[in-house]
Amino acid sequence: MKKQQDKKAASYFRDSLSTVDSMGKRVWVYAKKPKGPLFNRRRILAIILLILLFSGPFLTLKGEPFMLFNILERKFIIFGVIFWPQDFHLILLAFITILVFVVLFTVVFGRLFCGWVCPQTIFMEFIFRRIEYWIEGDAAAQRRLNKQAMDFNKFWKKALKHVIFFSIAFVTANIFLAYIVGIEEVKSYIINGPLEHLSGFIAIVLFSGAFYFVFAFFREQVCTIACPYGRLQGVMIDKKTIQVSYDYLRGEPRNAKKDVADAGDCVACNSCVTVCPTGIDIRNGSQMECINCTACIDACNTVMKRVKKPTGLIRYDSEDGIKTGKNSIFNPRSIAYSAVLGLLLIFVASLFAFRGDYEVTILRARGSLYQEYGKDSISNIFNYNIVNKVRTPVTVDFHLESHPGRIQHLGEPLVVERGKVGKGSILVIIAKETLEQSKTPIIIGLYNDGTLTQSYKSSFVGPNEMDY
Numbered sequence: 058m059k060k061q062q063d064k065k066a067a068s069y070f071r072d073s074l075s076t077v078d079s080m081g082k083r084v085w086v087y088a089k090k091p092k093g094p095l096f097n098r099r100r101i102l103a104i105i106l107l108i109l110l111f112s113g114p115f116l117t118l119k120g121e122p123f124m125l126f127n128i129l130e131r132k133f134i135i136f137g138v139i140f141w142p143q144d145f146h147l148i149l150l151a152f153i154t155i156l157v158f159v160v161l162f163t164v165v166f167g168r169l170f171c172g173w174v175c176p177q178t179i180f181m182e183f184i185f186r187r188i189e190y191w192i193e194g195d196a197a198a199q200r201r202l203n204k205q206a207m208d209f210n211k212f213w214k215k216a217l218k219h220v221i222f223f224s225i226a227f228v229t230a231n232i233f234l235a236y237i238v239g240i241e242e243v244k245s246y247i248i249n250g251p252l253e254h255l256s257g258f259i260a261i262v263l264f265s266g267a268f269y270f271v272f273a274f275f276r277e278q279v280c281t282i283a284c285p286y287g288r289l290q291g292v293m294i295d296k297k298t299i300q301v302s303y304d305y306l307r308g309e310p311r312n313a314k315k316d317v318a319d320a321g322d323c324v325a326c327n328s329c330v331t332v333c334p335t336g337i338d339i340r341n342g343s344q345m346e347c348i349n350c351t352a353c354i355d356a357c358n359t360v361m362k363r364v365k366k367p368t369g370l371i372r373y374d375s376e377d378g379i380k381t382g383k384n385s386i387f388n389p390r391s392i393a394y395s396a397v398l399g400l401l402l403i404f405v406a407s408l409f410a411f412r413g414d415y416e417v418t419i420l421r422a423r424g425s426l427y428q429e430y431g432k433d434s435i436s437n438i439f440n441y442n443i444v445n446k447v448r449t450p451v452t453v454d455f456h457l458e459s460h461p462g463r464i465q466h467l468g469e470p471l472v473v474e475r476g477k478v479g480k481g482s483i484l485v486i487i488a489k490e491t492l493e494q495s496k497t498p499i500i501i502g503l504y505n506d507g508t509l510t511q512s513y514k515s516s517f518v519g520p521n522e523m524d525y
Contacts, residue, residue: 074281075336075346085203086277086336087196088186089328093355099173103183106174114235114243119448126236132476138409141476143416143444147408154401159286161394163293167300171287172350177271177279180229182334182350185222185272192218196331219273226269230261277335281346291345296376297388301349303329303340303371304379311340322366329353329371339371415451416444419501419515422482427518434462435519436486443480443503445473451505455483458512459500462487485517492519 076084116123118137125134133140133148140148162170171178192214193199202211234257235243242257251258271279280287294300308323323340330338332353335346339353351373358368377383422438430436445451453471455464465484473479485499497517502509 075338075344076277076281083278084336086334087200088334088336088352089196089331089356090190091182091332091350091352091355093359095351095355099351100183102173103179106179107183110176111232114232114240121448122239124236125239127238129237139446139448139476141444141446143478144412144446147405147412150401150405150408154398154405157394157398157401160293161391161398163290164295164298164394165391167294167298168287168290168347168349169300171280171290171348172301175348177284178348178350181272181276184225186334188221188225189218192221222273223265223269226272227261227265229268230264233264234261277346280335280348287345287348294343295388295390297391299373299375299378300343301339301347301351301354301371302374302376302379303342304369304374305340306379308340308370322361322370324360324364326360328356328360332356343376412446413511414445414447415503415511416446417503417511417513418442419513421515421518427520430486433490434486434488435492435517436484437517438467439483439485439501439515441481441483442478443471443473444478445475448475450474453479453481454504456502456504456509457485457487457499458502458509459498460487460491460517462491464501487517487519489519492517495519495521 076086078084113124114122121137121139122134123137125132127133131142131145133144159170189199193202202214205211231243231247238257246254246257246261275283308321310319310321311323311325312320327338329340330336330353332355333339334350334352335348337344337346339347354371354373357371361368361370419439419441422440425438428436441453441455443451443453451473453466453473455466457464463486465486467482467484471479471481485501487497487499495518497519499515499517500512501515502512504510
């Protein structure tokens with residue numbers, strides 16, 4: 058009977074979530090405050106990332122935001138480089154490259170991103186839980202406070218916590234909005250009041266409410282229910298994936314008594330469980346809820362030092378590494394992903410490197426024929442389409458580069474504003490004596506402030522030799 062109970066307990070995690078009981082009700086996670094070398098490194102990284110996040114909208118380059126993701130106007134600025142709707146293919150390719158990188162990284166290192174870089178983890182573990190520990194105390198104190206009847210002590214702690222939570226959510230909502238519309242626009246929302254910018258105010262309130270709900274109530278459920286990456290990571294890892302793992306060969310059988318023969322190094326203290334922010338037992342193996350935050354590693358190492366046993370009972374390792382004692386990052390699947398990623402990076406980098414300031418299409422007017430222009434010249438009508446990708450307006454100025462002749466605008470020279478598309482027509486005039494065939498390749502140069510910026514190839518139609 059005892060063996061059956063142990064077997065049932067050991068496999069229980071495989072058919073249910075750690076945060077849901079047998080009746081389907083939410084099990085609230087009271088995670089003990091983590092500490093240790095790995096946690097300190099994560100905290101340093103989190104502080105750096107938070108500084109970058111909250112300072113990003115205030116950084117500018119040449120009068121433009123350093124980072125902007127204006128979906129409404131289809132304008133993106135990434136590290137000071139402006140991308141317009143015409144550059145959507147570059148954004149799409151960059152997104153695909155990032156996706157492949159995430160898959161590759163997960164295959165090799167598991168959910169390292171989730172534990173160290175994910176915004177959900179950073180905000181939860183290094184802002185909201187820190188505030189909760191400061192106001193309500195550690196896990197045991199929080200559990201007692203929630204169980205006790207409402208009194209003044211409980212009321213003021215809960216009220217203060219939730220006021221601070223919503224305030225942080227509101228500030229963060231404004232920061233995220235600044236990444237979309239720009240910090241100057243957000244400042245105008247604040248100065249002019251919500252009635253002047255009702256849609257923006259409603260967006261901020263809705264986002265603040267969602268952000269507050271996630272970190273005050275939903276919490277680790279995001280990682281197991283809402284996050285697609287968390288749901289997919291189970292099919293991307295294999296036995297060679299390096300992740301937070303429990304060395305069961307060394308740790309089993311568990312026993313809290315030191316004098317038991319053949320006992321493993323695990324002393325069954327449950328420190329790895331009490332410190333876990335998703336409420337799992339890492340000793341049950343790889344699980345969907347595990348975000349590889351390393352809190353259990355720090356907790357276990359602390360206990361191992363206390364009982365004078367080697368650290369690393371819980372560590373970064375693979376299933377094969379635990380079985381064989383050898384780790385191999387490179388396997389056929391990771392090598393294949395690396396090759397694809399390398400090719401994608403080269404391809405996308407080339408597209409970004411050779412991305413021009415202007416995107417110009419010059420085509421001979423459909424259905425038009427050549428025309429005599431004076432006694433010794435031939436003319437063709439060309440239609441052009443120009444996309445201005447630079448930060449300043451450009452006056453369209455074309456010159457013929459390949460042949461003696463000139464280009465005449467049909468109408469006033471066009472001025473194309475930044476990020477806009479301009480259309481117009483030109484008349485290309487070339488001397489008859491320079492045309493050796495009925496269809497002659499020509500080169501047209503686009504000039505800005507008297508400087509050649511780009512050259513474009515087209516074809517010029519003239520008479521056949523028999524027509525001369």
